[in-house]
Every structure is written in C-alpha cells, then in structure tokens.
Amino acid sequence: xxxxxxxxxxxxxxxxxxxxxxxxxxxxxxxxxxxxxxxxxxxxxxxxxxxxxxxxxxxxxxxxxxxxxxxxxxxxxxxxxxxxxxxxxxxxxxxxxxxxxxxxxxxxxxxxxxxxxxxxxxxxxxxxxxxxxxxxxxxxxxxxxxxxxxxxxxxxxxxxxxxxxxxxxxxxxxxxxxxxxxxxxxxxxxxxxxxxxxxxxxxxxxxxxxxxxxxxxxxxxxxxxxxxxxxxxxxxxxxxxxxxxxxxxxxxxxxxxxxxxxxxxxxx
Amino acid sequence: xxxxxxxxxxxxxxxxxxxxxxxxxxxxxxxxxxxxxxxxxxxxxxxxxxxxxxxxxxxxxxxxxxxxxxxxxxxxxxxxxxxxxxxxxxxxxxxxxxxxxxxxxxxxxxxxxxxxxxxxxxxxxxxxxxxxxxxxxxxxxxxxxxxxxxxxxxxxxxxxxxxxxxxxxxxxxxxxxxxxxxxxxxxxxxxxxxxxxxxxxxxxxxxxxxxxxxxxxxxxxxxxxxxxxxxxxxxxxxxxxxxxxxxxxxxxxxxxxxxxxxxxxxxx
Numbered sequence: 092x093x094x095x096x097x098x099x100x101x102x103x104x105x106x107x108x109x110x111x112x113x114x115x116x117x118x119x120x121x122x123x124x125x126x127x128x129x130x131x132x133x134x135x136x137x138x139x140x141x142x143x144x145x146x147x148x149x150x151x152x153x154x155x156x157x158x159x160x161x162x163x164x165x166x167x168x169x170x171x172x173x174x175x176x177x178x179x180x181x182x183x184x185x186x187x188x189x190x191x192x193x194x195x196x197x198x199x200x201x202x203x204x205x206x207x208x209x210x211x212x213x214x215x216x217x218x219x220x221x222x223x224x225x226x227x228x229x230x231x232x233x234x235x236x237x238x239x240x241x242x243x244x245x246x247x248x249x250x251x252x253x254x255x256x257x258x259x260x261x262x263x264x265x266x267x268x269x270x271x272x273x274x275x276x277x278x279x280x281x282x283x284x285x286x287x288x289x290x291x292x293x294x295x296x297x298x299x300x301x302x303x304x305x306x307x308x309x310x311x312x313x314x315x316x317x318x319x320x321x322x323x324x325x326x327x328x329x330x331x332x333x334x335x336x337x338x339x340x341x342x343x344x345x346x347x348x349x350x351x352x353x354x355x356x357x358x359x
Numbered sequence: 360x361x362x363x364x365x366x367x368x369x370x371x372x373x374x375x376x377x378x379x380x381x382x383x384x385x386x387x388x389x390x391x392x393x394x395x396x397x398x399x400x401x402x403x404x405x406x407x408x409x410x411x412x413x414x415x416x417x418x419x420x421x422x423x424x425x426x427x428x429x430x431x432x433x434x435x436x437x438x439x440x441x442x443x444x445x446x447x448x449x450x451x452x453x454x455x456x457x458x459x460x461x462x463x464x465x466x467x468x469x470x471x472x473x474x475x476x477x478x479x480x481x482x483x484x485x486x487x488x489x490x491x492x493x494x495x496x497x498x499x500x501x502x503x504x505x506x507x508x509x510x511x512x513x514x515x516x517x518x519x520x521x522x523x524x525x526x527x528x529x530x531x532x533x534x535x536x537x538x539x540x541x542x543x544x545x546x547x548x549x550x551x552x553x554x555x556x557x558x559x560x561x562x563x564x565x566x567x568x569x570x571x572x573x574x575x576x577x578x579x580x581x582x583x584x585x586x587x588x589x590x591x592x593x594x595x596x597x598x599x600x601x602x603x604x605x606x607x608x609x610x611x612x613x614x615x616x617x618x619x620x621x622x623x624x625x626x627x
Contacts, residue, residue, distance in 0.1 A: 163519075358545070358627070359626075
C-alpha cells in the first residue's frame with residue numbers, strides 16, 4: 092500500500108488515517124461501523140520475553156486470536172497503519188500490571204517500553220460490513236452501543252504462560268437469518284470466521300445476556316437467537332493467569348482501524 | 360482424537376500410526392500418495408532462542424509456512440502423532456549446522472536437544488487427494504517419483520534472523536484443468552492454498568524445469584502448463600542466511616504423516 096486509502100462516503104471519517112488521527116488527538120468512542128470495508132483489529136502488546144508464548148497461544152487458538160500483523164520490539168508503526176503510531180492511534184487502551192487492569196488511557200505512550208511486541212488480532216467488525224450488505228441488521232450498530240462480549244466456560248488451548256476462557260461477542264439474529272450469517276462469516280476465517288455457538292447461552296456459561304463482561308447489553312427482539320462469535324478480547328482474559336509484568340491492550344470495542352481492506356481476508 | 364484413525368483400503372499402510380512405525384523402523388521413501396485423507400506435514404525444528412523469530416516468519420508468510428502444530432521444547436510427541444516420536448517418525452531428516460546441510464539421516468534422535476522446538480508445517484500433499492478425487496492426474500504420483508521443488512526469485516517477508524526465497528512445488532496440468540485445480544486448492548488455505556504462479560517459470564527465476572532444486576523432475580506432457588504452489592521447504596532455504604547453530608528438517612518430499620484429517624483444513 093503506497094498511498095493511504097479512502098473510506099467510502101457516509102463514514103464520519105474519509106479514511107482510516109483520518110480516523111486514527113482523531114483518536115490520536117483524544118477522541119474516545121467504539122469503532123463498530125466506522126470506515127466500512129477497512130479492517131479493524133484488537134491489540135495485545137507484551138514484553139518480548141513472552142512474545143513466543145503469546146504467538147503460540149494465538150496459533151493454537153486461531154478462532155479468537157487470528158494474527159493480522161505483528162510489530163516487533165522497537166517498532167511503533169507498520170504498513171497496516173501508515174503514518175500512524177500504535178501507542179496513540181487506538182481510541183482507548185487498557186494497561187494491565189501483573190495481569191490486573193491498572194488503568195484505562197487514551198494515550199499509551201507513557202507506558203510503552205523498547206521491548207514491547209504488539210500483536211494485531213482480527214476483529215469480527217470486519218465481517219459486519221458483509222452482514223449489513225446482505226441485509227442483516229447488527230443490533231449494537233443500530234442501537235448505537237458497544238458490542239456485548241462475554242467470558243464463557245469454554246477453555247482455550249494453553250501455551251506457555253497463557254491460558255483462560257474463550258471470550259465471545261454476541262449478535263442477536265432472527266431465526267431465518269442465522270444460516271445466512273453462518274455462511275457469510277465462514278468466508279472470513281482470518282477474523283473469527285463462523286460462530287462458535289448459536290442459542291442456549293447457559294450451555295457455554297453465560298447466565299445473563301443483559302449483563303455482558305465487556306461492552307454494552309443490546310435489546311434482543313422476540314424470536315431472535317443470540318449468536319456467538321470468538322472474540323479478540325480473549326487474550327485479555329488470559330492475562331489474569333499469565334500475570335506478565337505489563338501488558339497493553341485496546342479497550343474492548345474500541346479497535347485499531349487499519350489500512351487493510353476486509354476483502355483481503357475473504358476466502359472463496 | 361482418542362483412538363488412532365485408520366487409513367482407507369488401497370494404501371500400503373492401514374493407518375498413519377502404522378506408516379510412522381515403518382519409518383521409525385528405517386523405511387526411507389517419499390510419502391506422496393500414502394495414507395490418503397490424512398494430513399502430511401513439513402518439519403522445521405530449531406533451538407528455542409530462535410522459536411519466536413521462526414513462528415513470526417511463518418505468520419508473515421502463511422502460504423509457504425502454514426503452521427499445523429508446534430511441539431514445545433522438551434516435547435517429542437503430540438496429539439497429531441499419537442504414540443509417535445518426532446525424532447524418528449519422518450522417513451528421512453536433514454541436519455543443518457550453521458545453515459549448511461551437514462547430513463541426512465533416518466533417525467534424528469542423536470541430534471536432538473532439550474531446547475529444540477518443532478514446527479509442523481502444512482504440505483500440499485493434503486490437497487492432492489482432493490485433486491485426484493476430481494479426476495486430476497498428479498504427475499509425480501503417476502510417474503512414481505518425488506514432487507519437483509524449485510527455489511524462486513520471489514522473496515519471503517523476513518522476520519528476525521529468517522529471510523530468503525520462496526520455494527515452490529510444481530504440478531503440470533492440462534489447460535482445461537488449471538481453473539478447477541485453482542478452485543479446489545483455494546479451499547485449503549492452511550496447506551498452501553491456491554497456486555502462486557501458473558505457467559512462465561522464467562518469470563519467477565526458474566530456468567530449467569528439468570532440474571529441480573529439491574525432489575525429482577517429472578515428464579511434462581505437451582500442452583500442459585507448469586502450476587506452482589508455495590512449498591513448506593521454504594524455511595530450509597532460509598537457513599542459509601539465518602545460520603542457526605543447529606536445525607533439523609524433514610528430507611524434502613518425505614513428510615510426517617499425522618493423524619489429522621485433510622477435511623479439517625477445508626474451508627467453504
């Protein structure tokens with residue numbers, strides 16, 4: 092990518108670069124629906140001593156943690172965020188110390204270290220554009236809230252210091268659109284792919300859909316099923332057991348908007 | 360996988376475990392066409408100090424190096440090779456010292472170290488079963504030789520100490536079957552996916568199809584096009600520049616036969 096691409100008309104931003112500049116300047120808001128057609132990613136950044144364990148954790152759990160890009164120690168930009176800075180261009184960051192959430196900030200520069208390796212992880216917002224194009228309503232977009240996310244009773248496959256529960260995002264769908272949503276999202280394995288669970292939240296340890304662990308609750312219309320996709324917040328849930336000295340993540344639902352196009356991640 | 364699966368009738372082995380046992384006992388032969396339906400993998404094993412660099416190299420170059428499994432330092436078996444031993448169950452191994460091929464052996468046990476991490480990398484033999492099922496002849500199988508492989512002038516994306524040329528495997532196909540072969544192999548992104556180049560070998564730096572860098576030449580019938588797929592021997596070509604103290608790889612075309620089924624790697 093030699094020049095920064097432009098977002099389609101209708102977005103509050105004309106390009107991913109413009110969105111990143113607004114976040115760099117301090118704008119703090121969820122990113123669902125912004126810059127449609129461009130790929131959004133989760134962030135998890137850890138010291139280099141844990142980088143192999145984390146990359147292996149992601150390789151073993153590709154549904155929640157598809158790796159879109161890696162910024163090596165000392166790198167703060169990449170072709171995925173042309174002219175950008177990973178320390179400032181996400182709307183909000185969570186700073187974890189010894190696995191505990193220490194604070195939430197809009198600029199992570201003060202917490203960065205030379206040995207930090209940043210992992211950019213695919214996000215289900217990528218396939219939302221394709222769902223909308225098929226006439227499927229996305230509740231958290233039409234209700235103008237953050238996507239609801241839940242810790243589940245499903246275990247990830249551990250690697251090194253990392254282990255923990257699968258986190259899922261949820262979108263309620265009418266029964267006659269569930270199959271079409273499965274078909275469409277199956278074509279995006281690099282950004283979570285097909286749902287991991289359809290209906291029956293209790294079976295995966297979710298007691299109250301109205302009380303998500305991350306993000307906001309959405310109103311579920313009568314006759315709609317909750318449909319669950321693997322979520323890139325999963326590594327944040329793994330920090331509790333891993334307890335790295337420091338880890339820096341995006342604030343759930345507030346993603347990095349990259350210059351990559353969703354279409355790059357579509358399979359036949 | 361609780362019990363070792365069985366291979367279909369017609370294979371010289373009744374199961375992947377039986378094939379591995381034969382290789383463990385010293386059998387040395389190419390593995391194309393063996394245990395159809397079961398996934399074969401390339402091997403690259405390096406000391407732990409280089410493991411992050413290599414896993415990142417694979418993540419950045421998923422076409423030649425799709426990671427199917429990783430055996431961490433100290434592990435010599437995995438659910439992918441139930442009851443097996445990665446040090447003995449490949450027909451032949453190449454031992455590299457400081458990036459140079461030092462020797463080829465059928466048992467790598469004497470060269471193993473406690474800090475060795477083994478990467479199992481997807482192999483195009485996986486989609487050959489699907490090509491055969493569609494009535495597409497595979498030249499190296501019908502001619503009973505090893506698949507031809509070539510170093511190209513296409514560069515991989517570097518990571519840490521690893522860089523080097525893309526290595527490709529080649530299958531000649533009649534013009535009216537090329538599109539169908541693209542369609543079929545596109546459905547297997549985890550084992551190299553669609554071809555990287557069709558026809559015109561000179562354009563990717565291949566001067567003489569009759570003189571492959573690895574494996575054997577095949578006879579190319581009149582009117583057939585050479586079709587090139589990314590190959591899991593690519594990391595062996597990267598050893599020359601990386602120069603790790605030791606690296607252990609499979610001998611090209613002589614793969615690990617795992618208990619995983621090809622169908623697991625198919626996308627819609």
